[in-house]
Amino acid sequence: MRVGLFVTCLVDLMRPRIGFAALELLRSAGCEVIVPRTQTCCGQPGYNSGDRAGAKRLAQKLIAEFEPCDYVVAPSGSCAGMIRTHYPELFSAAPDWQARVRALAERTYELTDFLVRVAKLATVAGEFRGTVTYHDACSGLRELGVKAQPRALLAKVKGLALTEMDEAQACCGFGGTFAIKFGDISTRIVDAKCERIAATGADAVVLGDLGCMLNIEGRLRRRGEARMQVLHVAEVLAGKTREPS
Amino acid sequence: MHATSMHFKSRAAEKLADGDLRAALDGLKRRFVPARAAAIAELDDFEAVREAAAEIRDRALEHLDFFLEAFERNCTARGAVVHWAETWADVNAIVVAIARDNGVRKAVKSKSMVSEECALNAALEAAGIAVVETDLGEYILQLGHEPPSHIIAPVIHKTRDQVSDLFAAKHASPRKTDIGELTREARERLRPHFLSADMGITGANFIVAETGSTLIVTNEGNGRMATTLPRVHVAITGIEKVVPTLEDVATLLRLLPRSATGQSISNYVSLTTGIRDAAELDGPEQFHVVLLDGGRSRILASEVRAILRCIRCGACMNHCPVYQSVGGHAYGWVYPGPMGSVLTPSYLGLENALDLPHAATLCNQCGVVCPVKIPLPGLLRKLREQQYERGLRPWHERMALAGWARLAAHPRLYALATSLAAKLLCWLGGHERRIARLPFGRGWSGGRDMPAPAGKTFRALYGKQD
Numbered sequence: 073m074r075v076g077l078f079v080t081c082l083v084d085l086m087r088p089r090i091g092f093a094a095l096e097l098l099r100s101a102g103c104e105v106i107v108p109r110t111q112t113c114c115g116q117p118g119y120n121s122g123d124r125a126g127a128k129r130l131a132q133k134l135i136a137e138f139e140p141c142d143y144v145v146a147p148s149g150s151c152a153g154m155i156r157t158h159y160p161e162l163f164s165a166a167p168d169w170q171a172r173v174r175a176l177a178e179r180t181y182e183l184t185d186f187l188v189r190v191a192k193l194a195t196v197a198g199e200f201r202g203t204v205t206y207h208d209a210c211s212g213l214r215e216l217g218v219k220a221q222p223r224a225l226l227a228k229v230k231g232l233a234l235t236e237m238d239e240a241q242a243c244c245g246f247g248g249t250f251a252i253k254f255g256d257i258s259t260r261i262v263d264a265k266c267e268r269i270a271a272t273g274a275d276a277v278v279l280g281d282l283g284c285m286l287n288i289e290g291r292l293r294r295r296g297e298a299r300m301q302v303l304h305v306a307e308v309l310a311g312k313t314r315e316p317s
Numbered sequence: 318m319h320a321t322s323m324h325f326k327s328r329a330a331e332k333l334a335d336g337d338l339r340a341a342l343d344g345l346k347r348r349f350v351p352a353r354a355a356a357i358a359e360l361d362d363f364e365a366v367r368e369a370a371a372e373i374r375d376r377a378l379e380h381l382d383f384f385l386e387a388f389e390r391n392c393t394a395r396g397a398v399v400h401w402a403e404t405w406a407d408v409n410a411i412v413v414a415i416a417r418d419n420g421v422r423k424a425v426k427s428k429s430m431v432s433e434e435c436a437l438n439a440a441l442e443a444a445g446i447a448v449v450e451t452d453l454g455e456y457i458l459q460l461g462h463e464p465p466s467h468i469i470a471p472v473i474h475k476t477r478d479q480v481s482d483l484f485a486a487k488h489a490s491p492r493k494t495d496i497g498e499l500t501r502e503a504r505e506r507l508r509p510h511f512l513s514a515d516m517g518i519t520g521a522n523f524i525v526a527e528t529g530s531t532l533i534v535t536n537e538g539n540g541r542m543a544t545t546l547p548r549v550h551v552a553i554t555g556i557e558k559v560v561p562t563l564e565d566v567a568t569l570l571r572l573l574p575r576s577a578t579g580q581s582i583s584n585y586v587s588l589t590t591g592i593r594d595a596a597e598l599d600g601p602e603q604f605h606v607v608l609l610d611g612g613r614s615r616i617l618a619s620e621v622r623a624i625l626r627c628i629r630c631g632a633c634m635n636h637c638p639v640y641q642s643v644g645g646h647a648y649g650w651v652y653p654g655p656m657g658s659v660l661t662p663s664y665l666g667l668e669n670a671l672d673l674p675h676a677a678t679l680c681n682q683c684g685v686v687c688p689v690k691i692p693l694p695g696l697l698r699k700l701r702e703q704q705y706e707r708g709l710r711p712w713h714e715r716m717a718l719a720g721w722a723r724l725a726a727h728p729r730l731y732a733l734a735t736s737l738a739a740k741l742l743c744w745l746g747g748h749e750r751r752i753a754r755l756p757f758g759r760g761w762s763g764g765r766d767m768p769a770p771a772g773k774t775f776r777a778l779y780g781k782q783d
């Protein structure tokens with residue numbers, strides 16, 4: 073099966089190794105992976121900020137780029153959710169696009185969801201010595217039902233033990249531009265998350281969305297917490313938790 | 318009610334710094350969130366009941382005129398009078414006129430958020446009519462001259478100590494700290510008012526078209542005294558609260574107390590149908606129902622129509638990370654939290670509550686708990702779109718969005734810009750690989766670092782690998 077990897081704009085810019093980890097995982101699951109070169113952004117920033125027209129233009133571009141693939145997979149619940157649940161709404165007044173949009177939306181998956189439910193990945197290469205706790209990022213959890221999938225995959229990582237934090241499903245306060253527009257409220261929210269993470273005594277917090285990772289890691293460091301690692305689930309599964317040197 | 322919804326940011330900043338409020342809000346979350354979860358778990362099939370509840374509310378809204386007329390017919394047939402109020406001022410004028418016609422000097426009130434919309438108490442007082450709030454929370458607020466900060470737990474922002482001080486000062490009595498004793502003191506003060514009031518004012522959680530009844534859900538019993546003791550009863554609510562049948566009400570009641578306080582059923586569910594007839598010993602001689610439009614029919618025709626399904630349970634705010642952080646007063650008008658962030662701009666105008674649609678992370682915790690399946694994040698997004706279209710967003714925000722959309726539409730330019738950005742951010746990150754002060758992102762870096770990237774984009778690395 074031909075899987076189009078939507079790297080996402082944040083991973084492209086801020087943490088490319090998540091993209092490579094996703095690539096390896098998909099390949100190890102037996103997928104032929106295509107990375108459309110012209111891909112950029114799914115349009116979510118505009119969509120959530122009221123710029124519907126701008127979002128629509130980027131959505132049209134993405135649809136055209138990924139249409140030839142059997143599946144679209146993104147290492148982000150929020151970007152996959154944008155395509156899967158919000159694109160159909162975005163084009164609700166454009167009947168000529170409806171069929172194309174729906175067809176693509178239905179084939180779009182968050183990475184762990186895809187690996188478990190579609191590709192049925194049996195083993196993973198990653199090893200991790202220590203305990204991790206998993207934060208359920210909002211869009212993946214509440215738009216796509218991603219909850220058991222990453223945990224099932226993490227259970228296959230050699231050496232890894234999972235310990236649950238309190239309120240793993242609670243928002244970390246990122247919210248895209250919310251963390252910039254309402255920085256102080258966002259800080260209060262992410263503080264609660266940091267406390268819950270710290271209370272588990274885990275070595276790392278693992279999650280599936282880079283936006284939330286930047287928020288949580290940024291706040292942990294500002295609080296002077298230098299030890300706790302903040303890792304993307306793809307990095308852990310693929311054993312790419314360090315920058316290649 | 319006087320609105321300060323334009324000042325969400327500054328009010329929120331004040332509230333974040335208030336330690337007592339923080340403790341109070343933690344208490345709210347600890348109490349209501351698990352209680353709701355347990356009560357919802359009692360239902361065999363929450364999703365099916367939710368679906369049915371949403372359908373009931375949609376059906377009522379779809380045929381609003383029909384059900385309202387049916388309500389009026391059935392209500393008047395039992396000796397009540399239905400008044401139609403287009404605006405908040407109309408509500409106040411109607412209630413003042415009823416009071417004057419009946420020589421009312423004092424009214425006792427049970428909780429009504431619609432009366433908060435209208436600022437009814439002030440209007441009655443200006444007309445020389447005393448008003449006494451009898452819901453414990455509202456009574457405390459009236460003593461302290463404060464607006465409610467939550468739709469079902471109006472005084473949630475106050476700690477017990479603050480209430481102790483307030484009672485001691487206003488009642489001129491020895492300071493008490495035990496909640497039971499405080500409640501008893503309030504009850505002793507309220508009892509004579511119930512007996513001497515000429516008018517009882519209540520809200521209505523629902524009005525039932527089939528029977529012409531109004532219904533209130535309470536826990537303290539004050540509502541029932543207000544509907545039965547005084548000789549005149551006035552119920553005030555919004556036109557959207559109509560529900561076709563009693564059976565529909567029963568379905569909604571399976572969800573309302575559970576979603577609100579985590580009770581399977583509230584202590585009281587009071588259904589008021591008509592006036593006292595000759596054979597009855599209790600009940601008012603007159604029963605007036607005041608139905609307010611106040612912008613509802615405008616919302617009915619708008620993109621955020623689904624908000625009219627709301628049954629005012631408060632679950633969305635109890636579960637909202639923003640409400641849990643800043644409390645209800647920061648929102649600046651009657652309704653706080655996610656439902657308030659939809660209602661306030663819809664009632665007062667988009668331009669009078671610019672921050673509210675944006676003051677949400679769109680985490681959708683509200684959407685998944687809402688008993689009538691209101692897609693709150695989707696409605697907030699609609700309001701954001703309307704703001705954007707009407708040019709109500711700051712120019713730098715519009716520029717940034719337009720710039721991003723343009724850039725992302727041109728892959729080559731995008732590749733160049735992002736590779737430069739990756740280098741710049743990497744350099745800013747220095748040895749520690751984190752950026753403590755982000756250019757153009759002080760909101761972000763005021764509270765957190767930005768982890769710095771390694772310097773090359775995925776695109777560049779992948780291109781090389783191939």
Ligand code: SF4
Binds near residue numbers: 631634686688691
């Ligand atoms: S919007 Fe939904 S959750 Fe919020 S108060 Fe209304 S019914 Fe309850």
